[in-house]
Amino acid sequence: MNWLTNIIGVPLGWIMWLLYSVIQNYGIVLILFTILVKALMFPLSVKQQKATAKMSVFQPKIQEIQKKYEKNKEKQQEEMMKLYETHGYNPMSGCLPMLLPFIILFGLIDVIYRPLTHILHIGSDAIAKATELLAASGISNTGRPELDILTHINDPALVNGLAADVVSKIQNFDYSLFGIDLSVVPTWAWNWFLLIPILSGVTAFLVSMVSMKMNPAANQQASGMGAMKIMMYVMPLFSVWIAFSVPVGVGFYWILSNILSGVQTVILYKIYSPEKYKKEFEEKMQAEAEKKKLERAQRKKIKVDPNEPLDPDTEKMLLSEKELNRKRLAEARRRDAEKYGEEYVEVTDKDLM
Template structure:
């Protein structure tokens, strides 16, 4: 697990380090970092919004298939896949935007737990030397935070003199406090020691903003619940489970991770409101319907036709659009009826194809 944290945390650490070099504030570095990451995710959020609209546009046809093949799961799955291919819809296209925040969260945990590595860029040898001095045999994740705490404590300079004055000065100048909160401390540990305020605010705010983001999203886009069908109940359940999950995460990790989580939810809430204004779900759904129908009509169909070559009948295959294929089928049916009943044949028009 530590390897995963390191892999995800290393690129994020470089970004925060670059920001820290400019503003020299750990707290503000985390805030600016969070804003940058949320802005980078906007294109993915737009894609997810459009994907939900396409799902809503297909929902009536999918409901028909589910009802028709309710007792034949294999056939139902085949027909659903055929429908999605026909209209160019990929059900996995909306998964990435949902996964990105959790991937970043794991990286953030590594960054906040290891400021000596990511912010001060101390070598692993120096960090190990400091760890040997404190004799930290406990949780490796909290090792660097323990080192910082002890170096900055009274008498820390003498205790860690072997590290050299330059290293000690760097660590002592690293201020993890922001707005009265030590971003390296874990709320649950502080609460267990009787230090409730102000760290208690972090899990509370995380739960509140998590709930608000999901509530506003569902309220502004009720069609997403419609499109989800039976999964709509699960989405409602998630609206209550996610805040609990957020509270737990924020309680058990350093306050820096909790701060990122809260700011991310707050920006996400604003993002939901803005996206629903510029990418209205109802309008997107209608556009998706028109786009998918146009794609279906433009899809080529292979047909066979007989032609005369040097007096011999030859069967050739050619590609025609769905619209042309429908035209030929309707024309053939009309010709057959005209011959059968002795009626006049009427050419097929575009209006006939719309009916």
């Protein structure tokens, strides 16, 4: 896993270095980095929300296809692909936005563990020498050599054993946020650091809950409500466990990222809501139906004004047999619903078979 975090950490490290060269505070840089990541991922989030809105609209049709072709998986898949094509939906479109945050997180862990390499651009030889000097001084190795060097940079062994410019650069490195040392790994001891893992889990849970509440149909199609509910509880617990295993800088990034994701989810839902897409899709289908009627009128040499509503007789002449049967059945259902006070149920293709 180290080779993966190293590879991802390199480009992220250069971004952090660029930000730090302007703002000489690692904590502020981490905040700006989180905002920048969200901004760069925003187009993918928009695409994902659009796909989610579409899914919410044709979810009933998916269930109908699954039930109808339950014993014929090949036909079921064929009908599903036709449905996706009609709605312009790619079932794999939501995978990348879900995976990217974890990929970035692994890279960020490397940057936070190795700030001397990524942010200060101190050579590997100097870091190796500093590690040897700490070991010779009897300072225990925590497995985080660059963070150990930061913690003990004022130790005489390092001050006297390293080049003066290297010592000065490390001593002037501000690795804190509002006085909080971002290199500390949280423990269950009663202090402020304990809040970081807890808040990372709480914010992750709230984001999952908001997402499920706003897009229930898409979540059902994705893997069933049972699985989604399990994920809603498991992922926050996973984030707590991770936050207790890494420096608080990682947990802080996760908290801020979760907050931004929650705000983004609410905003995108208002802009690209399922209700809005449903209305647009129905208008599109209506326009295509009208276009087909005009084409039939031309073939049958019936004069119609596209800007005027059709009279009932002309409309019947232009409807296909299937459309005519659909309209008759819909009218009958509507009459029965009004007569008996029942709920009107839309006519589906299954009803016309």
